[in-house]
Amino acid sequence: MGMFVFGKLKGYFDIKVVLVFLSVFLLSSFVIIINLNNDEECRVREFKVEATSLEVGELIIFSDVSQNAHSWRWYFGDNSQISFRSKVGHIFMKEGEYLIRLIVNNECSIEKLVTIVPKKNAIDNSKMPVFSVASHVLEGEKIDFEDRTEGAKSWEWRFGESGKVDSFDEKCSYMFTSPGVKSISLIVNNDYKHVTVKEIFVVPKKEEKIKIEKYKSDIPHNPFQNIPDAPPEDVNAPVKVSKGPEIGGTDDGKLESLLESVAKGKTSYDNFLKHFCKYNLPIVIYKDAKTSTLREFFNAVKKKGDRVKDVRIQKDTEDCIRVINVDKKHKHYF
Template identity: 25%
Template sequence: MDNKKTITIIILGLVAMVGILLFLFLPSKSHLANIDFYVYDTNDNFHYEVNERLELLVNDTAAIKGKRLIWEMGNGDTLMRNTDVSYTYRKAGKYLITLKIDGKHSVNKYIKVISGLEHEAIDSIPRINGVSEGYQGEELVFSAEGYGMDTWLWEFGESGTVDAYEQQVVYSYDIPGEYTISLQTNTTKYPVKHRITILPRFEKAEELVTVDSLVLVQNDIKKHLQAIADAKVSQKSVYYEHTNYIRNKYFCIDADQVVVVINDEKYNDFNGYCQGLHFLESNRKKRVSIDDVKIDDLNCVKSIHVTQSYIEK
């Protein structure tokens, strides 16, 4: 009988010890699972470039306090520090950055580092910014976006010849129909194309409805972009909820083909732009305020012009 009591006591003691160990270690492991990091480009142009100082920011500084962090930069270099982590790549390429925490947990992230020539090439690709649907006799505004251009030859497909020679032009169609706009610049070998549908002349009441609908869509996109900017890095479900909403409701092409123009001077695809908005929450110095949003087409958004500013924390 005494042996049974002794065995029972030993078993209960072991169960208690296991419970204590689970209590001590499982919360820590669960907490580590929420840790993520962001690679922040210091020149704010949404590109990682050769010889640019990149800052590595952890989303939860409290969770890593007192822990041993090792950063593997994907090129053989290793950094061992918890705060004020920065690094500069000397060669272009795709790198896998790995953050190891106490040798028990790791977080991986791929980044692409581009050369100065690649950056120039990306920003110099001309794009036509303008609506994809208009009305007979309506004055439509089109502009060429991109760097390095100094000549512009516009053909709007109605006259059969060159119609304008400026970077930004105003054109009105006399006959309804489907047209292809062509833009030839000094930076392109072949013209850039843009399709547009011209509808019969509209009444004033219809014009008001169209304008109101456009404003509603722009304000809706603005609201969801601000929600992405305000979400914490750990709130991944919030990030995906708002990006998927915009993509599914307003895009007719892949999100990585939708061009986002920031403050009329910087360019990004939609996915890259939203990632930048989301991870800026990790930056203790500033937050993003979405001040205004303009789109090119009510029914099929292909480009978004965002006016944004920074709010110092």
């Protein structure tokens, strides 16, 4: 009787062990199959870099030639926009080392270090494409471009948003869909060695919201009661720009020093205004495309008491500062 019970338990134990080993085998096989599939998807190990030279201002073509690829994301390491095509053109505006990263099919990641060297002087300036561009344009506003290069027979316009050639015509129009600094490049007659690159600042289109206060009395709301009186001038005469006494000598470096003085509480808002045009105050635009008024910017610097780094200004033809670009080094700054 005792031997019968022991044999029965032993048979039961053997079945359990077999089931456990079988489960482990099936699970291991499943993991191996998944890894094999992933290896199949991530066989991309290289992408092509084509350029006459890796110099500042030169057009560089990056392309993925792998098979079975259906999505791409290019990161160029210079704070430019992500490109989503298999073949893209890019121009680096500063020398240095840039880590180029390509993600294929949201799975495969390939990186390559590209060194951009200073532009050599062995460039024939007479062969450079000739065109003009405004200093800034409003987001969503159409702007016209025209090439004035002598002997030009073909054109390649790139406006810094799509990562591809945007127009092949001598005259063209474009509407920027996102704010920030955009690099506009033009190549004529397929001469990739001579590329003219100019920058334009796209001012974000800020939606105006009208706040209507609720009144408890029966007096009708007057929408014009808080509007200040216009300057006492002839309504048919153009508005005269009133300049502060310090405006002529204000540049990027001087504005950084001035903001440092504001942060230390040594400069009042009235003295701050001496560097700007009275009826044409600039808009402040941060690196993340957020905007603020000049007064809000002054109060934020004064309240935090920290130094603002990397400030760049844009002036108009009357030497008035129209845009202040601020590169926030600390996310918690404002």
